[in-house]
Amino acid sequence: MRLFNAVLRHPSGRIGAAIILLFLVVAALGAIGLTPHDPLKQYVIDRLKPPSGTYWFGTDLLGRDTFSRLMLGIGESFLVAFASVAAAAAAGTVIGLFAAWWGHLWDGILMRIMDVLLAFPAILLALLIVAIEGPGVATSITAIGIVYTPIFARVVRAPALALKAREFVEAARTFGSSQPYILTRHLLLNLVAPLTVQITLALAWALLTEAGLSFLGLGTQPPAPSLGVMLAESKSMMTRAPWLMVFPGLTIMLAILGFNLFGDALRDILDPRTQERPA
Amino acid sequence: MNYLVQRLLTFPLVLLGVSLLVFFAIRLVPGDAIIAMLGTEAGLLTDAQRASLAAYFGLDQPVVIQYGRWLTGLFQGNLGISTTYGKPVLEVIIARFPLTIELALLSMVIALAVGVPAGVFAATRADRPSDLVVRLFAMLGQSTPSFVVGLVLIYLLSVNFHILPAMGSFTPLFVDPLGNLAQMILPSMTLGLAFAAAVTRIARSSMLDVLSEDYVRTARSKGASQRDVVWRHALPNALIPVVTLSGVEFGYLLGGAVIVEQIYALPGLGRLTLDAISQRDYALVQGAVLFIAFNFLVVNLLVDLAYAALDPRIRLGGK
Numbered sequence: 328m329r330l331f332n333a334v335l336r337h338p339s340g341r342i343g344a345a346i347i348l349l350f351l352v353v354a355a356l357g358a359i360g361l362t363p364h365d366p367l368k369q370y371v372i373d374r375l376k377p378p379s380g381t382y383w384f385g386t387d388l389l390g391r392d393t394f395s396r397l398m399l400g401i402g403e404s405f406l407v408a409f410a411s412v413a414a415a416a417a418a419g420t421v422i423g424l425f426a427a428w429w430g431h432l433w434d435g436i437l438m439r440i441m442d443v444l445l446a447f448p449a450i451l452l453a454l455l456i457v458a459i460e461g462p463g464v465a466t467s468i469t470a471i472g473i474v475y476t477p478i479f480a481r482v483v484r485a486p487a488l489a490l491k492a493r494e495f496v497e498a499a500r501t502f503g504s505s506q507p508y509i510l511t512r513h514l515l516l517n518l519v520a521p522l523t524v525q526i527t528l529a530l531a532w533a534l535l536t537e538a539g540l541s542f543l544g545l546g547t548q549p550p551a552p553s554l555g556v557m558l559a560e561s562k563s564m565m566t567r568a569p570w571l572m573v574f575p576g577l578t579i580m581l582a583i584l585g586f587n588l589f590g591d592a593l594r595d596i597l598d599p600r601t602q603e604r605p606a
Numbered sequence: 607m608n609y610l611v612q613r614l615l616t617f618p619l620v621l622l623g624v625s626l627l628v629f630f631a632i633r634l635v636p637g638d639a640i641i642a643m644l645g646t647e648a649g650l651l652t653d654a655q656r657a658s659l660a661a662y663f664g665l666d667q668p669v670v671i672q673y674g675r676w677l678t679g680l681f682q683g684n685l686g687i688s689t690t691y692g693k694p695v696l697e698v699i700i701a702r703f704p705l706t707i708e709l710a711l712l713s714m715v716i717a718l719a720v721g722v723p724a725g726v727f728a729a730t731r732a733d734r735p736s737d738l739v740v741r742l743f744a745m746l747g748q749s750t751p752s753f754v755v756g757l758v759l760i761y762l763l764s765v766n767f768h769i770l771p772a773m774g775s776f777t778p779l780f781v782d783p784l785g786n787l788a789q790m791i792l793p794s795m796t797l798g799l800a801f802a803a804a805v806t807r808i809a810r811s812s813m814l815d816v817l818s819e820d821y822v823r824t825a826r827s828k829g830a831s832q833r834d835v836v837w838r839h840a841l842p843n844a845l846i847p848v849v850t851l852s853g854v855e856f857g858y859l860l861g862g863a864v865i866v867e868q869i870y871a872l873p874g875l876g877r878l879t880l881d882a883i884s885q886r887d888y889a890l891v892q893g894a895v896l897f898i899a900f901n902f903l904v905v906n907l908l909v910d911l912a913y914a915a916l917d918p919r920i921r922l923g924g925k
Contacts, residue, residue, distance in 0.1 A: 439623065440623065442616065442620045443620050446620050446902055447624055447627060447895065447899060448858075448899070450864050450865075451883075454864070454883055455632065455891075459631065459636070538751055539752075539753065539865050542753050542865060543865065562757060565764075565765075566761075572757050580746070580749050580751070583750075583751070587745060591745075
């Protein structure tokens with residue numbers, strides 16, 4: 328809580344938090360069906376209408392309301408981003424912790440596997456997973472989750488190694504604290520700071536990747552709206568209906584900006600080295 | 607153990623891991639390589655023809671034998687035959703590689719040309735309005751997906767100037783340098799923007815670090831002009847993190863830029879691999895991924911070495 332207040336006092340943290348909150352509210356409204364129009368309904372006589380009082384962000388080639396579709400698309404993108412980062416953070420933390428705790432051979436094996444995943448071109452790894460599982464929301468979550476796991480493993484392992492050598496961990500071991508207790512209480516709790524920063528920044532990246540996959544036609548499948556799908560559909564219409572490109576483009580940019588600003592603020596606050604200075 | 611030796615030892619190990627992963631992953635993709643290769647004509651194949659095609663591409667063997675063969679072939683510089691192109695995989699990859707290098711280099715040039723001056727400018731005016739503007743732009747640049755930048759650039763050109771960027775047939779650099787550059791400028795700008803934003807941010811923060819150091823204060827007190835202090839005394843040291851960042855980013859870009867290549871219809875390494883995955887072209891996917899991973903690891907190793915060379919205080923190997 329104290330951390331959250333500190334972020335809110337940080338100028339870019341405040342803006343970032345406001346943007347994220349706005350998007351969460353919009354996504355929630357979209358999820359419970361409170362959209363100005365039915366996002367999937369085709370208003371055939373109103374095809375390719377520019378923004379107006381009725382259709383705030385205009386309509387697409389099939390006469391669907393862009394604003395309503397965006398509301399749903401934000402939800403879809405956020406779902407993929409949150410779920411995949413949660414999966415990557417959980418898996419990466421476990422791997423990083425065990426690599427550091429067990430050391431030696433296990434450390435070598437686990438971290439070399441992470442190196443392999445890091446050396447594997449990220450978007451191609453995601454594409455390969457999509458090709459195996461077939462496109463869809465669940466696949467996007469798996470793919471992005473796997474791609475980001477090694478980053479979390481690295482973020483956790485280095486400080487966990489340093490913590491392992493500290494006296495208080497040594498003491499806990501001598502007193503006979505159980506391994507799970509030491510791992511969660513002494514190591515994990517002290518890793519919250521680097522993990523929080525990494526999670527926020529990874530959310531920005533995950534949004535970017537999800538939109539990229541959808542843009543390539545390999546993420547969320549039409550007719551379900553997603554920011555990437557909407558942008559891909561706008562490409563052939565750009566001279567006739569630029570609003571189809573402008574609004575989804577701005578939306579995704581703003582969403583990513585929100586997480587970047589928030590993450591930057593967090594890093595400023597949590598990293599003592601940069602504390603004295605604005606990002 | 608010496609850091610460099612350790613890195614060199616794990617290098618082949620990581621490559622072996624990548625080769626295992628890609629080899630078995632591509633075989634998990636549903637669909638048959640022979641059918642994907644022939645498309646609708648696959649229905650006309652007799653069983654004997656299909657069997658002989660499978661034998662030609664080595665697809666009739668058990669998977670483990672196939673992997674063993676592929677691995678032995680690798681050591682002889684033989685990456686197999688692409689089912690899509692009917693040519694050796696290495697030949698297909700090498701044909702696409704110049705474009706990928708060119709795109710990566712041009713984006714890096716744009717990123718450094720914009721990012722370094724912008725970062726230095728912002729650092730010397732820390733917390734003044736001009737610094738805030740630079741930081742805002744850098745933040746926006748980093749938050750904008752490449753396909754949004756690409757679409758906006760195409761839109762601006764086609765609507766305002768009525769020139770559609772030349773797309774469709776690609777002009778290689780050595781055939782028509784000017785025509786090639788005209789085609790490459792938008793894709794490079796698209797990739798360069800986010801890259802420039804990252805360079806700006808790191809150049810600014812590292813410049814701020816350096817400007818607060820004692821030797822810079824000494825230079826100032828000895829009466830060196832602001833320009834000399836910034837460009838001659840501070841900049842060379844401030845550039846070290848910029849070099850690292852650019853190197854790593856360049857390593858990524860050498861893997862091809864799938865989305866940007868797709869938007870601008872460029873025949874680079876990224877699209878080659880994307881198409882190869884959808885074509886179930888096993889040998890080509892394996893070869894391309896391994897090639898990309900190899901380059902990535904080499905570039906990262908070079909970046910580490912450059913880092914140590916540029917900053918003598920850093921002893922690789924020390925924890």
